[in-house]
Amino acid sequence: MRGLKLSGKSGACRIMLGESLSNLEKYSGPNPIIITDANVRAMHGAQFPKGSEVIEIGLGEPNKTLQTVMKIYERLLALGADRSCTVVAIGGGIVCDVAGFAATTYMRGMRFGFVPTTLLAQVDASVGGKNGVNFNGYKNIVGTFSQPEFVLCDFEMLKTLPLREMRNGFAEIIKQAAIGDAQLFSFLEENCTHSLNLRRTALEKVVYDSLTVKSSIVSRDELEKGERMKLNFGHTLGHAIEKAAGLPHGEAISIGMVAAARISVKRGTLKEKDAARLVSLLEKIGLPIKMQGERSAVAEAMTKDKKKGGNAMRFVLLSGIGSAQVGEITVDELIGVSDDMR
Numbered sequence: 001m002r003g004l005k006l007s008g009k010s011g012a013c014r015i016m017l018g019e020s021l022s023n024l025e026k027y028s029g030p031n032p033i034i035i036t037d038a039n040v041r042a043m044h045g046a047q048f049p050k051g052s053e054v055i056e057i058g059l060g061e062p063n064k065t066l067q068t069v070m071k072i073y074e075r076l077l078a079l080g081a082d083r084s085c086t087v088v089a090i091g092g093g094i095v096c097d098v099a100g101f102a103a104t105t106y107m108r109g110m111r112f113g114f115v116p117t118t119l120l121a122q123v124d125a126s127v128g129g130k131n132g133v134n135f136n137g138y139k140n141i142v143g144t145f146s147q148p149e150f151v152l153c154d155f156e157m158l159k160t161l162p163l164r165e166m167r168n169g170f171a172e173i174i175k176q177a178a179i180g181d182a183q184l185f186s187f188l189e190e191n192c193t194h195s196l197n198l199r200r201t202a203l204e205k206v207v208y209d210s211l212t213v214k215s216s217i218v219s220r221d222e223l224e225k226g227e228r229m230k231l232n233f234g235h236t237l238g239h240a241i242e243k244a245a246g247l248p249h250g251e252a253i254s255i256g257m258v259a260a261a262r263i264s265v266k267r268g269t270l271k272e273k274d275a276a277r278l279v280s281l282l283e284k285i286g287l288p289i290k291m292q293g294e295r296s297a298v299a300e301a302m303t304k305d306k307k308k309g310g311n312a313m314r315f316v317l318l319s320g321i322g323s324a325q326v327g328e329i330t331v332d333e334l335i336g337v338s339d340d341m342r
């Protein structure tokens with residue numbers, strides 16, 4: 001087992017990599033309240049702590065809502081839960097985001113921890129202290145910054161994960177390598193098929209290294225006043241594609257990263273050959289690199305997502321493999337580049 005520690009203003013978080021779900025109560029205390037979804041419960045429920053109550057939420061992004069949070073509050077009230085109870089999310093990024101939000105708002109905050117069960121949730125969604133839900137068509141617009149007490153990553157649980165979901169996780173791993181770890185990027189270029197096939201040592205290394213990138217950025221800028229924005233590399237266009245084309249998060253940000261690399265080349269911050277390395281790594285993993293979604297729907301989603309004020313949006317550019325910087329872009333420029341990717 002390997003560990004990492006993330007210290008933020010909103011709390012400290014212990015991350016255990018390669019720990020078993022069967023040891024959960026060592027970290028949560030006895031009988032935590034489990035929040036999960038039907039898929040995870042069906043495949044791994046037998047390993048949940050025996051005396052624990054289980055709250056199940058609906059599947060998929062359409063359930064990442066305040067309505068789902070309200071149902072959780074109702075169950076917590078019915079269970080007589082108070083601040084002495086611990087909530088543990090066992091599931092993908094959706095379960096973690098929703099459960100984290102419910103736990104940090106119910107009674108102004110209960111103790112909570114995560115057992116991320118998708119690769120994407122292990123390398124990204126469960127770590128960093130952002131919890132939240134979608135509202136009125138805006139993604140992650142309502143939420144809190146609050147660190148879970150612990151994140152337990154059990155690699156055995158990934159064995160039931162479909163290949164398409166593994167690939168989605170790799171999109172965030174590649175993102176983290178591209179913005180902050182050139183060595184990890186090279187390792188992925190050489191070993192990605194082993195990791196994708198779950199060769200344990202390779203997978204452990206890529207999860208550890210990409211979490212190191214994320215947790216060190218979050219430790220320096222927990223509330224996203226500056227550097228943390230780099231973690232949004234590929235996400236401006238990615239979120240719009242996710243909404244307009246209904247693609248899974250990882251696939252959408254793969255396309256977003258290709259666009260961001262092209263813009264970085266245009267702006268002169270990234271060499272053409274480094275942009276080509278990124279595109280070929282994404283392709284090797286089996287992630288999409290061509291634009292998807294209706295032009296007008298993507299443009300509308302982006303305009304809506306763009307936080308109020310001006311035409312320009314903050315945008316993450318690569319300044320080399322393993323290094324990023326935050327600049328600005330207009331919706332029109334981004335749509336122009338995405339047209340060239342069709």
Ligand SMILES: NC(=O)c1ccc[n+]([C@@H]2O[C@H](COP(=O)([O-])OP(=O)(O)OC[C@H]3O[C@@H](n4cnc5c(N)ncnc54)[C@H](O)[C@@H]3O)[C@@H](O)[C@H]2O)c1
Nearest residue numbers: 039092093094095117118120121124125130157160161249
């Ligand atoms: N809070 C953050 O910092 C952060 C960062 C990145 C992404 N996110 C959010 O994460 C969400 C995406 O997360 P996701 O990709 O994990 O999606 P998800 O939670 O929908 O999980 C994907 C699918 O895999 C299933 N599943 C989960 N674990 C499984 C397992 N072990 N075996 C088989 N099937 C399993 C789920 O039931 C679901 O159908 C998005 O809403 C995104 O906004 C949040």
Ligand SMILES: [Zn+2]
Nearest residue numbers: 124172249253
């Ligand atoms: Zn993401």
